[in-house]
Amino acid sequence: MKILTLYYSATGNTEKIADVITKKLRELGADAERKDITPYNTRQNEIDLSPYDAVIFGFPVYSWRAPREAREWLYTLDGRNMKCSMFFTYGGFIIHPAHYSTQQILEKQGFTVVSSAEFLARHTFNLGGWKAMEDRPNGSDCEVAEEYAERTYRRFTGEDNGILQDLEKTEYTEEFLDEIEKFRFKILTQLPTREGAECSLCGICEESCPSGAMDAETGEADPEKCTACLACVSKCPEDALKINDMKGSWEYKLNIENISVDEMNKKKSRIYL
Template sequence: MKIAVLYFSATGNTKKMADVIESALAELGAQVEKFDVTVPAGRKEPMDFSVYDGVIFGAPIHSMRAPRVLREWLQTLNGQGKKAAMYFTYGGFHVHPCHYSTREILATAGFTVVASAEFLGAHTFNRGGWQAVPQRPDASDYAAAKDYAAAVYARFSGKDGGVLGELEKTDMNEEFLDAIEGFRFKALTQLPTRNGKECSLCMACQEQCPSGAMDAEKGEADPALCIACLGCLDVCPEDALEINDMSGVFAQRMEMEKSTPQDLNKKQSKIYL
């Protein structure tokens, strides 16, 4: 059986799970091909899914949905009736309606979605002072990823003929969800910038920016394009980029959610069948 794993991973969490899933599927006898669709170049060429028995899509959750640039790209695909599975990584906060909304996009694109999952991973805003599941994914999350791979393999192979069941929906329309997505920039008030500092201009921040927002020579992100993933901070070998301190926003979020960092870390990865 031949399976494609496509993942969007600006800061590495989703790739970590893709690697575990790939290994688990290979142990079950599948031939796996991975595609990194994080940067625009990875989403440029048309995808032909005719040679695959199933396709797995992995992404982080940004404000209760898959990242905007990924959602837009998924809508351009031709699923050709292929079986598909989804998985998401998130930093301990709200998950839904990401499963439902992404399943709807894939179904409209011609895929039959048979499984989904969510895995804990350190929140990208930890780079600005948050304390949201900083040690995740851990052994429990990797174990869940292996179980997910086994379940997906069974459904792709036909041993388990099921498809993905009911998912939590939402009364929020797309315009309202877009507004919620904008709240990311209420926390991240200073987009990544060198703030006038010199660097070696290795270009990593620009080349690995998922939305094409980062200009390495200017040393700043375009606010019209930035999706607040902070992948540029992650790949900079010189720690030359800066953002604002968001620790106060995290404290407010904890108070609003009536939660603590310890409560967030008690959450467990979950599989949906």
Template sequence: MNIGLIYFSATNNTETIGKIIKHEIEAIESSVKVFLINITPYSTRNNHLNLAKCEKFIFGFPVYGWRVPNVVREWLKTLEGKGRECAMFFTYGGINSGVVHYDTYKILNENDFKVLSSAEFIASHTYNLGGWNILENRPNEEDFEIARQYSRSILKQFQESNPILFQIKPHEYSDKTLERIENNPKRMVKIPRWTAECDVCGVCNNLCPTNAIDAENQIIKDEKCIRCLSCVFNCPESVLKVDDLTRLYKMALKVEHLTEKEINNRKSKIF
């Protein structure tokens, strides 16, 4: 059995969980091969991916404003499931996973994938790069164990001749509300900036999910940038920075009606 594990991971959280799932599945069943397919770079999503060899799929994405990034949603809509089975998992920084399970399920289901299961994993918040201090040591071993459990569950479902399909109730939020939530980072967080001379290595250009960066001229296109902070996280010289975001932390807690204790008690879970 060939499984395509397709993931988007700007700051390595989703990739970390994906690698654990791959390792666990292949350790259990030597005849199964899991192919890691990283669609984070703009160039990967805009070149043809030959997925014909994949009999099953696992999709892993981060939560950006209650849903997976719009660039991922639009890319998913181009896929043809052809009745193939799949599982989903998501990573988020403890604030709110929102409607991500239903929203992604709906896209995959409409594209003729048979969704069997879903899970979510707690991870260090991306805005820790801007001064937040949320779940800095996550995912941890407890999260990894949930990932291993989920791997075993996925494999068992993929091996069944007639597995039970994933079911989830639709949410009641309007498109307008979801768009407002998704656009909050762009309204409140300024684009990253260069704080020193760089040697134009091109890492930020190559990894940017939206082709928003011109490193040679030190330009980031505001309208394209999704504030994933991949460029800040991956800059080998640490010259790309984001402004201090600590002022937004208490605002986020207030808007989501959360306390620090509730965030710190978040658990990864299988649905």
């Protein structure tokens, strides 16, 4: 069985889980491949799914959903009744309705969703001083990823004929969820910038940007396109890109979510069947 894992990973968390899943699928006998669809230019080229028997989609959760550019890209795919699965990485705060929202898109595009999963991971804003899930994903998360791969594989092969059961739905409108996305920019008040400093102009920041927002030459992110994923900051080999200090908003975030660090750290990765 030929299985493709397509993943979006701005800061490396989703990629790490995708690697664990791909390795486990190969151990189970699958012809498993993975492809990084994070860079903007990658998603401008059509991806041919016809050689594959099943596909797995992996995304981080930004403001309760998969990233906007990833959701828009999903609408370009033709599922043709292909079995698929999905998984998410998140920084310990709200995860839903990411599963339900993405399932609705995939089913609309003709996929049959057989499973889903969520994995704890370092929050993107740790790059600015937050301390959310600093040591995740860890060994226990990777064990859940291996179990997810095994149980999903059984559903792909037909050994288990089940499909994904009802997920936690949402009463929120798309318009409301769009407004929630804007909250990220109340925390990230200074978009990635070199602040006029020189660098080697390697271009990695621009090449890795999922939304086409970063201009390597100017060292500035376009505010109309930036989604606050911080891929450019994470991947810059010279640490040349700067953002605002977010330490002051960390306690504020804990308070509005009504959760403590200890409570967050007790959360576990989870499989949905």
